[in-house]
Amino acid sequence: MNQRKFDVFLAHNSEDKPQVRMIANKLKQLELITWLDEEQIPPGSSFQYEIQEAIPQVKSAIIFIGKKGLGRWQVLELESLVQQCVETKIPIIPVLLPGVSTIPDNLQFLRRYRFLSFPCDVVDDEVLKLLVWGITLKQIHVEQKSKYNIVIAGKSGVGKTSLLNYLFGNKVGKTGTGKPVTSTGFHPTNFMIEDLPVTIFDSWGIEIDKADLWKSVLDEELAKRGVDKSPEQWFHTVFYCVQVGGSRIEDFEINLIKEFLKSKYKVIILLTKADQGGKKDLSDLKAVLNQEIEENIRIISLSSVDDERLDGTKIISFGKQEIFNSIYNDFWQSISIRLPDRCESVVLEYIDKALEVITSNAISERKIGRSTNIIYANIENNYSELIKELSGKNGIVMRMVTNEIKRTLKLYGLFSKAIATEAKEIDIGFDLSIENKIIKFNEYNWFDLVIRVFDWSNIDIGFEYWLSEIKNVFALIRKDDDAWIEEVKSKIQSSRYDFREQIKTIKPNVQKVIEELKNN
Known part of the structure; x- marks a missing residue:
C-alpha cells in the first residue's frame, strides 16, 4: 500500500504565491507536511508530470482561488486533479483567498465541496482551525496562545514569592524561611484570571557567587522570547525585586536589569520590605537606580505582608494598587x-x-x-x-x-x-x-x-x-x-x-x- 508522505497538496495561481506561502508556514507550525510546487518541483521539470506524480503521495488537496482566478496549469488540469483526488479518496478543500466571496461560475464542480474563505487576512486562526479539520479529518482544538507571561527576578530573600501571593493569592507559590524557595532556572506557575491563562516565571534567587550562572540562564530565556518570536511568547510584565534596608544593589544586578532593557522589555523595579527602611533609605536607593540604570525607570515601594512587630506596631501591606496601575499603564509602552x-x-x-x-x-x-x-x-x-x-x-x-x-x-x-x-x-x-x-x-x-x-x-x-x-x-x-x-x-x-x-x-x-x- 502506498505510504502518503504529504498531509496536503497546495494548488494555486502563482500570483497568489505570497498568501499561499503564509498559509503553508502556518500549517507547518502545526506539524503538517505540505506539498508546495516551489519546494518540490526541480527546475526544468514538467509541472504536469510532477503534479500527477504528487497526488498519490498526499492525504488531501487544497485548491486556492484568488482575485485573479486560476493559473494556467490549473485551468488545464484542475478537473483532472479533482478526478484523481476523488478516485484516491483524497479530501478536496476549495479555499477562497481575501477578495473572493464565492466560487466562480466556471468552477461549479467545486461547489459540491464545502469551501472555506479568508475574508480579510490569511492568518485567521478560526479559518485555520477549520482548514486543519479538513486536512486531517479531525476536529482539533488550536491551543490557546493568549497567555499572560509575568517574570519576577531578584536576589534570594527579597520576598519574591510573598509578593506574588500578595498580588495574585496564595495559589501562586509557597514561602520559605531563610532560604531560596525556587531551584535553578525560571519556573512557570500557571493559574487563571477569569478566562485568561497566566504564567508566572519565578526565577531562582540570585546569589552573588552564582551571578555568571544566572546571567547565562537569563540569556537563554531571553533568546526564547526575542522580537523574532510571536508576541504570545514574550514576557509581558517584568518585575525586578530589590530589598529595602538590605545590602546595596549589586553591580551584577544592575547589569541583569540592563539585559532586560536591552532585550526591549519594560521593567518595573519593586522595592520590597519597604516598611523596614526609612525615607532616606528609599530615597537613596531610588537615586542609585535612576543614576545607574535609567532616569525614568519605574520604581515602586511596597510591603507585601500584614504583620505585627514585637513592640506591638502593626504593619499593613501596601503597594498593590500602585503595582496594578503601573502594569496596566505600562502596556502601551511595552507595545511601543x-x-x-x-x-x-x-x-x-x-x-x-x-x-x-x-x-x-x-x-x-x-x-x-x-x-x-x-x-x-x-x-x-x-x-x-x-x-x-x-x-x-x-x-x-x-x-x-x-x-x-x-x-x-x-x-x-x-x-x-x-x-x-x-x-x-x-x-x-x-x-x-x-x-x-x-x-x-x-x-x-x-x-x-x-x-x-x-x-x-x-x-x-x-x-x-x-x-x-x-x-x-x-x-x-x-x-x-x-x-x-x-x-x-x-x-x-x-x-x-x-x-x-x-x-x-x-x-x-x-x-x-x-x-x-x-x-x-
Whole structure:
C-alpha cells in the first residue's frame, strides 16, 4: 500500500504565491507536511508530470482561488486533479483567498465541496482551525496562545514569592524561611484570571557567587522570547525585586536589569520590605537606580505582608494598587518598545525564506547543466517577483505589518482586561483604554487604518546595481561548480542586508500607527 508522505497538496495561481506561502508556514507550525510546487518541483521539470506524480503521495488537496482566478496549469488540469483526488479518496478543500466571496461560475464542480474563505487576512486562526479539520479529518482544538507571561527576578530573600501571593493569592507559590524557595532556572506557575491563562516565571534567587550562572540562564530565556518570536511568547510584565534596608544593589544586578532593557522589555523595579527602611533609605536607593540604570525607570515601594512587630506596631501591606496601575499603564509602552522590531522581524523572516528558495533553484539549475545566462535571467525574474509582492499598499509587507499590529493589540487588550478584573476589589478605577481602542477599531478594517497612517514615500526597493554585481559572478566563474555555488549562495544571501536597509522605515511607521491607536 502506498505510504502518503504529504498531509496536503497546495494548488494555486502563482500570483497568489505570497498568501499561499503564509498559509503553508502556518500549517507547518502545526506539524503538517505540505506539498508546495516551489519546494518540490526541480527546475526544468514538467509541472504536469510532477503534479500527477504528487497526488498519490498526499492525504488531501487544497485548491486556492484568488482575485485573479486560476493559473494556467490549473485551468488545464484542475478537473483532472479533482478526478484523481476523488478516485484516491483524497479530501478536496476549495479555499477562497481575501477578495473572493464565492466560487466562480466556471468552477461549479467545486461547489459540491464545502469551501472555506479568508475574508480579510490569511492568518485567521478560526479559518485555520477549520482548514486543519479538513486536512486531517479531525476536529482539533488550536491551543490557546493568549497567555499572560509575568517574570519576577531578584536576589534570594527579597520576598519574591510573598509578593506574588500578595498580588495574585496564595495559589501562586509557597514561602520559605531563610532560604531560596525556587531551584535553578525560571519556573512557570500557571493559574487563571477569569478566562485568561497566566504564567508566572519565578526565577531562582540570585546569589552573588552564582551571578555568571544566572546571567547565562537569563540569556537563554531571553533568546526564547526575542522580537523574532510571536508576541504570545514574550514576557509581558517584568518585575525586578530589590530589598529595602538590605545590602546595596549589586553591580551584577544592575547589569541583569540592563539585559532586560536591552532585550526591549519594560521593567518595573519593586522595592520590597519597604516598611523596614526609612525615607532616606528609599530615597537613596531610588537615586542609585535612576543614576545607574535609567532616569525614568519605574520604581515602586511596597510591603507585601500584614504583620505585627514585637513592640506591638502593626504593619499593613501596601503597594498593590500602585503595582496594578503601573502594569496596566505600562502596556502601551511595552507595545511601543517591542512591536516595531517585531514587524520588521516577520518581514525579514519572509524575505529569508524567499531567498532560500531563489538560492535552491539556482543551484538545482546549475547542477542540471542550465546555462549561466538562463540561470541569471531566472534569478532576476525571481527577484522582480519578490519585490513586486513585497511592495505597495496591497503588498505582503503591509499585510504582515497589519496582522502583527492587530494580534498584538488584541493580546494586550486581554491582559488589560484581566488586570482590571484582578484589581477591581481595591477600586483601582482606571479606564480600559486598550480594550476600548480595540472595540473601536474593530468597527472598520484594520488594514485601512495602517494604509492611512503608513508612509511609503521614501521606500524605493530596487536592485539594479546588486543584479549587475551578481551578473559579474556568473561571468567570472564558469568551470568550478563548487566555487560557483558558494559565490552565488553568498551573493544572494547578502541581498538580505540590502532588503533590511530598504525596509527600515517599517519601525518608525509602526510607531506612528501605535500613537494613532493610542491617541484617537
